[in-house]
Amino acid sequence: MAYRIVHYINQFYAGIGGEEKADVTPEIREDVVGPGLAFKAAFGTDAEIVATVVCGDSYFASNMEKAGAEIIGMIKKYEPDAFVAGPAFNAGRYGTACGAMCEAVSKEFNIPAVSGMYPENPGVELYKKSAYIIETPDSAAGMRKAVPAMAKLLLKLLAGTKLGTPAEEGYIERGIRKNKFFGKLAADRCVEMFVAKLKGEPFVTEYKMPVFDRVPPQPAVKDMKNAVIALVTSGGICPKGNPDHIEASSASKYGEYDITGVMDLTSDKYCTAHGGYDATYADADADRVLPVDVLRGMEKEGVFKKLHNKFYATVGNGTAVASARRFGAEIVGKLVADGVTAVILTST
Amino acid sequence: MRLELHRILVKKLAFGDKTGVAGGTLTINREELLDLISEDELLGGNLGVDIAMPGDSIRIVPVKDVVEPRWKIEGNGQVFPGAVSDVETVGEGKTVVLSGAAVVTAGKIVRFQEGIIDMSGPGAEYTPYSRTCNVVLLLEPANPGMDKHDYEAACRMAGLKAAAYLARCCAEARADEAEVFDFADIREAMSAHPGLPKVGYLYMLQTQGLLHDTYLYGADVKKILPTVVSPLEVMDGAIVSGNCVSACDKNSTYVHQNNPVIADMLRRHGRDFNFVTCIVTNENVTLADKRRSSSFATKLAAMLGLDGVIITEEGFGNPDADLVMNCWKAERLGIKTALLTDEYAGQDGASQSLADSCVEGDACVTAGNANEVIVLPPMKKVLGVAEEANVIAGGWQGSLAGDGSITVELQAITGATSELGYTKLGACTI
Known part of the structure; x- marks a missing residue:
């Protein structure tokens, strides 16, 4: 049996209109809409889009909690196996909505959720830890590349297939540290890296040192x-x-x-x-x-x-x-x- | 300087009338060993000695330290100088090693910070001490209200004394293999291996005090300035752990004796670099101490004309600041660094892994995320006090379930994220 997928898109990709229609409230259609057609092709017989949620970007941005809850309510009866949002490319509010919905849906229904965005989309920084976000070009011209990659990752997650590295799977690094056993002792890996660094040969650090947020101390209490x-x-x-x-x-x-x-x-x-x-x-x-x-x-x-x-x-x-x-x-x-x-x- | 390690391979443990080794079996006279550790008036009257073998359905908890039995049969000084023997310099001559055997100090130890060793099951994958034949000392204080620092010292000494005793009783046995290590003095080292970079090992020891202490020739390392030590001295037990901290990344006395960074650096000496010396430094709590020790240690490296140093950390959080200071100070003196640490990235792996950071730390190996959670299924036999799982670092109230299984962070498993790199665990970003 094919997996049941719910797809999230904005008013533009649903053909309702551009910025002037960005305040439309969420609706659900038991249909494949806009980029959903490309997903349909990519899923083949493995999965099918059972419903498409459409929401205006401005409406979502100004009513994030309410919109999220409304959409969760709409989705429930379709008993989805997975959720796919976008791709949003470099559209900031759309990306944020896609990320927020992926986070909310995976939390609520405990199902896989995938989106697609350009790395500089603000939705990436906000939601990369809670959702898999396939790296896409910055505009809809990249649709043909984005959709098959998103579909492939979603099917892998559904099947429980062990994922490769973020680069291999095409998703943006989520910044989550995961333990694994290497073939060599950590000591040997360290000495090996040391030798490469001494010789000026290329090496890959196992941990990129983080950049910290700094909190300036408050001024002294006057009174x-x-x-x-x-x-x-x-x-x-x-x-x-x-x-x-x-x-x-x-x-x-x-x-x-x-x-x-x-x-x-x-x-x-x-x-x-x-x-x-x-x-x-x-x-x-x-x-x-x-x-x-x-x-x-x-x-x-x-x-x-x-x-x-x-x-x-x-x-x-x-x-x-x-x-x-x-x-x-x-x-x-x-x-x-x-x-x-x-x-x-x-x-x- | 030349040291020969005469390894007797131990594959089995047994209790018997006479402590000694034959055909791979280490026989232990339990009464004699008990008498030896009972000599200490700070320990209670109800001490125990037990055995735990690889593959056994046995959990040892809480574990304080692990020590490898060694005894010098030739050369200056004796093992664990300044602790069980005199303070004379070690690192030369011949030392008997009961390879494959270990002394584990356990029982209700100090508080919170002790670890778990499972001899089989998923937990055994994470601790290197599931692969040793363990002589387990079950200790208790002379009285429950006694000073914790005195009790820690008594537990530390019991482990060292037992390890020295076991190897001493096997000193006459024929070794299965001998390993010879030569290490040049500074004058020779300066002209040896022309064309190869001169390198050192900056060996950070946990010395935050208040039960977070390490000893060098019996000296409390928080009170020393960084100093140079030959790797061969380390093999003879010059460095001893007195730590009651998170079990995963405190360096046991065993892993000091078998320091795998030193081992690999010695293997590559003369081929990839010229290994000149170890520099031992501390991890004290005050900012002035951190600044003084990091400046002093990196100054020593510069005075010795080193081109690079490997830096290993012990512990996490506060010592991350020492690691980072050592790193950037060395790099700014033109000394290249590679770092060995572990991570506290949260149970979900989504938080930052270290408490401090510097851009110079571009070559960093980690022994894994200590916050990752593991379920340890019940074992048939528990040596020690299973309830301690609820209060040790890495556990929480309810870690121990009714069926005897334990849900804990890897933090609670002895040696799981060894920052001397004694395991194959690591982490990657997904």
């Missing part, structure tokens, strides 16, 4: 007298027993703990969940990592207005940057909502 200060730590301080089971390494969560009336973090009530340092001294006196005692003293002296009644803690030990970024964004949202004006971040 300390009126500051509401919160404590946030990656040092793992939590109530004794670690009630939220924050992991000793590679934390998947952070904790929020009320310290109303707490003047001192004593060893009978607080400890650390951190597995990356010797916990002896933090367990004996958690103020060493999260200085509640000192701040209470300063609060009393009137150095600042108030110590916030909650602190936030996670374990910064082998913790993925993506998790840390999410914790940070969530914690900041809560602190701002609670009227906190300054934060002391303690690490270990």
Whole structure:
């Protein structure tokens, strides 16, 4: 039996119109539309497009969450085995919509999703980690090349065939690191690469050093007298027993703990969940990592207005940057909502 | 400097009346070994010695260190100088090696950071110590409340003493093979192999302190300035692990003794380059320490006129900063580098792998993503404390399931992403 595919395209490729029609709301057609014909040819008897979703680029861009949910609702009854979006070439809003829909659909239905874009399409940077995006030329002139490559990859994913490298399969590197066993010890590979570098021969590094985002420190607090200060730590301080089971390494969560009336973090009530340092001294006196005692003293002296009644803690030990970024964004949202004006971040 | 390694190949372990080796079987007098490690008053009264062989349905958890039994039968000094023997210089003469055997220190060790060795099943693929015949020491502290640092030292010493004892008892046996290593002094090295680049090995050791420590001739490496060491000294146990950190990428004493980077550099010495020396450096926590040690280590490399260095890291996160400083400082002195590290790219592999980075690090080999998750099916026998899987680095509350299976990151498997490159694991970008 042929695999059931749902195809996503914009208003232009559906023949509705260009920019002036970009605000059309999503609709679904039980038909093969526009580039779908090329996919039909490429799929042959292995797969068939059972429905085509059409949505205006502007509508999607201005209503991303709503449009995504609407489309998911429309697709559901077709019970798709896979999802294909575009190709969007270098059309920015279209690419973003294709990427977003691939991400949403694969998450919702746990099925393969493939799109096609020009590498500089902003949809690539946003969604390459969550979807396979075939590299295409920058305009629809590349349709004949893009569609067979997208169809081939989609069929491979459906069949569960082991994929080759991104270059071999034609998709844009997703930036996901995957372990594999090599034929040689890592030591031997390293010495071999070293010799090539010494001799000026070509070699391929196994890991391209990343470029980091840098966060400039905030300016000093001008009005300390009126500051509401919160404590946030990656040092793992939590109530004794670690009630939220924050992991000793590679934390998947952070904790929020009320310290109303707490003047001192004593060893009978607080400890650390951190597995990356010797916990002896933090367990004996958690103020060493999260200085509640000192701040209470300063609060009393009137150095600042108030110590916030909650602190936030996670374990910064082998913790993925993506998790840390999410914790940070969530914690900041809560602190701002609670009227906190300054934060002391303690690490270990 | 010449060192001969007289290898006795061990293929089987047995308990018996007299510790010794014959026909590939290492026989262990369990009582004698127990008495030896029980001498230490810091260890408890209920110590154990057990055996785990490749292919056995056995899980050892939590594992602190792995040590290869060696004993010097000729030449200056004795194995593990400054630890189980005097501080005299080693690296010359003849050393007996019980190849294929290992001493594993296990039992409820310190906290959080210890590892797992599965002798069969999917986990065994990842740890090099599933392929050794393991003499497992099950240790416990004299009292549960004792100082952790004292207990760590006691566990470390127990492993080293047991390894030295086993090889000493086999010192009279005939070796199956002998390997001869010659290593030139600096004067000779400077004029040897004209036309070949002069290279060194910048050997980074975990020394963050507080149970993250490594010892060189018994000296605490966090307190030293970088120094030069001959690779032959390393083979005699000059470097000893005192680490309680993530199991996958701490360098066990075993892998120091068998450092595969040194082994491959010695193989290629005189052919692809002129291997002049190892430079040992530390990974301390303060910025001043990092700057001082990286400047000093790369200065030594420059003073020795090296054209290139291989740099290996130990651990992850904080030491990534040391790795990167060593790399760019060497490169800016005109010394080419290749780096050996591992990755923490998240369980999904989608995050950045290192905590620091520099453009000069253009030749980098990795031993894999330590965050990748693996399910270890139940084993028939557990040596140690299975519940520790819930708290060791790489595990989480619930890692140990009711049926005895364990779901953990590779981080929890001893030696899985060895940054001395002792495994074939690596990673690629998809």
